[in-house]
Amino acid sequence: SSTPVITVDGPSGAGKGTISHLLAEKLGWHFLDSGALYRVTGQACVIEGVSWEDHEAVTRIARHLDVSFTTADTGEILVAYKGRDVSRAIRTEEGGRGASTVAAIPAVRQALLARQREFLQPPGLVADGRDMGTVVFPDAPLKIFLTASAEERARRRFDQLLAKGESVSLPRLLEDIEERDARDSQRKVAPLLPAKDAVVIDSTATPVADVFAAVMREVAAKG
Ligand code: C5P
Numbered sequence: 001s002s003t004p005v006i007t008v009d010g011p012s013g014a015g016k017g018t019i020s021h022l023l024a025e026k027l028g029w030h031f032l033d034s035g036a037l038y039r040v041t042g043q044a045c046v047i048e049g050v051s052w053e054d055h056e057a058v059t060r061i062a063r064h065l066d067v068s069f070t071t072a073d074t075g076e077i078l079v080a081y082k083g084r085d086v087s088r089a090i091r092t093e094e095g096g097r098g099a100s101t102v103a104a105i106p107a108v109r110q111a112l113l114a115r116q117r118e119f120l121q122p123p124g125l126v127a128d129g130r131d132m133g134t135v136v137f138p139d140a141p142l143k144i145f146l147t148a149s150a151e152e153r154a155r156r157r158f159d160q161l162l163a164k165g166e167s168v169s170l171p172r173l174l175e176d177i178e179e180r181d182a183r184d185s186q187r188k189v190a191p192l193l194p195a196k197d198a199v200v201i202d203s204t205a206t207p208v209a210d211v212f213a214a215v216m217r218e219v220a221a222k223g
Helices: 016-025 034-048 054-065 094-102 106-115 132-136 150-163 170-185 208-221
Strands: 007-008 030-033 067-071 079-082 124-130 141-149 199-202
Touching: 007 016, 007 132, 016 030, 016 141, 016 208, 030 034, 034 054, 034 067, 034 079, 034 094, 034 106, 034 124, 054 106, 054 208, 079 106, 094 170, 106 132, 124 132, 132 141, 141 208, 199 208
Parallel strands: 007 124, 007 141, 030 124, 141 199
Antiparallel strands: 067 079
16 A cells, blocks of 8 residues: 555553654544554453453454444544443553453454554554554554653553542552563564564653654654
8 A cells, every 4th residue: 555654563651642643643644543442352352241361252352343433522532332432441451451361362463453454544544552563564664663661651651540530559550561561572473572674762751742753753754
């Protein structure tokens, strides 16, 4: 396809969501939140009474996943499963665990592959995830790998959850993040690794505006 795609990969909490949203908005391109597809798959299992460990049943759910994304007047992206709003449910810590558990099933990743590529529509796409540059869009002309230390990512997550009124413990969050990192980087299919041709940006000590400026310089350099 000649439609351009920019991939933004990295561990959770590195700022991918914020940066890729800003980028899609700035360029006027479409946006793929691939993590949301895994999160909805996990949540669909809960709704349908299917265990995350039942690979066959989970794969069936992924294959026929009735998911829709709509933008609210507030600009917030709403996610629905079978027409029922799951935007909040999929963003909980439990939602993250479900996503990373079902994401380790090869057949589930395969089932969601075509679904993700359908997001590549003119004038362009910004794709946010773990394997956007390595597996889903290996020919992307610009690949960003955004990272940050586990401690910093836990702190950011802590602040986000507090702002939403969820009570959490920072050590517990750090443990969750380290567990999820290990699961994501050690799995056999599409482990979390930068593509060979990715530009790696560490956001640990860098404000969002500066990270975004660095990404925009890469975009400009690609013409
Ligand atoms: O990005 P987000 O935190 O929403 O992703 C939730 C989980 O989904 C990740 O921890 C990862 O296990 C999985 N995921 C994935 N591949 C992607 C996006 C997300 O395996 N492209």
